[in-house]
Amino acid sequence: MSLDSFRQETRAWLEENCPAGARGPGEVSNGSTKIEITDPDTRLWLERMVEKGWTVANWPKQYGGGGLSTAEYVVLIEEMRRIRARAALSSFGTSMIGPTLLEYGTEEQKQRHLPRIARAEVEWCQGYSEPGSGSDLASLQTQAVLEGDNYVINGQKIWTSGAHNADWMFILVRTDKEAPKHEGISFMLLPMDQEGVTVKPIKLLSGESPFNETFFDDALAARDDLVGELNRGWTVGKRLLQHERSGMESLVSGSASAKTSSLADVAKTFLGEVNGKIANPITRDEILNYEMDSVALHLTQRRVVEESQDGATPGPATSIFKVVSTELEQDHSDLLTRLHGSRAFGVDNNFTVPEIEMTKQFFFSRAASIYSGSNEIQRNIIAKRVLGLPD
Secondary structure (H helix, E strand, C coil): CHHHHHHHHHHHHHHCCHHHEEECCCECCCCCCCCCCHHHHHHHHHHHHHCCCCCCCCCCCHHHHCCCCHHHHHHHHHHHHCCCEECCCCCHHHHHHHHHHHHCCHHHHHHHHHHHCCCCCCCCEEEECCCCCCHHHHHCCCCCEECEEEEEEEEEEECCCCCHHHHHEEEEECCCCCCCCHHHHHHHHEEECCEEEEEEEEECCCCCEEEEEEEEEEEEEEEHHHHCCCEEEEHHHHHHHHHHHHHHHHHHHHCCCCCHHHCCCCHHHHHHHECCCEEHHHHHHHHHHHHHHHHHHHHHHHHHHHHHHHHHHCCCCHHHHHHHHHEEEHHHHHHHHHHHHHCCCCCCCCCHHHHHHHHHHHHHHHHCCCCCCCCHHHHHHHHHHHHCCCC
């Protein structure tokens, strides 16, 4: 089928099958068995996309995906954006552990875990950072010891996003205390609903608690859920981070974030406009620079994906995307709050719900350059792995 024919069929299918309530902002499933989907259109959209294989459209069909090529996946994303269709499923399963298992998992692991992710039957969380092992992740001390058919895990993880709603965790553990720190680490999968796992939410300045402390007291991970080779988990763990930093949907979309249009609208509302332009020339330049940087980032992301073999997630170049995208996220929050003046820092009932949400987003955006590997670490990766500079 030609790409034009695929676009026509995709457009027709989306028009017929995407409910009105699944277009525009709204609820999106993450697959967690602990979170009920409340919106009927969201549930219907998810069911139809699961049946089509388009919750993970670029995965192989035998694992619940749609088997689309990168070019076809680009078309699908473009057509979804055309009608403002929300993603039917967005999770750590689809963006992180799924792609990692496709590369490093055994066939049995793929068959056992990937279809459940594609069907939105499970949500995952990430067990990487520990107290004292954040920037220097390879110094982690959570230990796993093989006993029979299971690894027995003891230790603590921190900043585990979504652990309170997750069904499974992918975790880095130390399996050889005598080996150099990068060489004694293994990558495993373990169920969260067991006696040996305790989750304690961390309340943030924004008032939200998306992060958690997670404690392991003789928690069990099946021997069959060791991903990759024993004591060689650092390679698997690094690759997963590249999947996380890439965000394949944004990589292939090749268009600026929907946020860019809102800044100009807000500026015209608060500062006025002259001949259809933002009245204040300094603010106009700031927003224009932000929009140009956003478009440049997304076009670069798309080009890198199209140049990569078989549309695979790029390697160290994802660190560039992480640095630029998180700084743009912070720029957006800074601009938006400045435009709203005193209405931008609402924390009580004297402010509207959107104003309070804007304040929370401003606070949360401060963490963007820290999580998923701080931007300082990303610049080191860029220097060594992208530019080839000496240590």
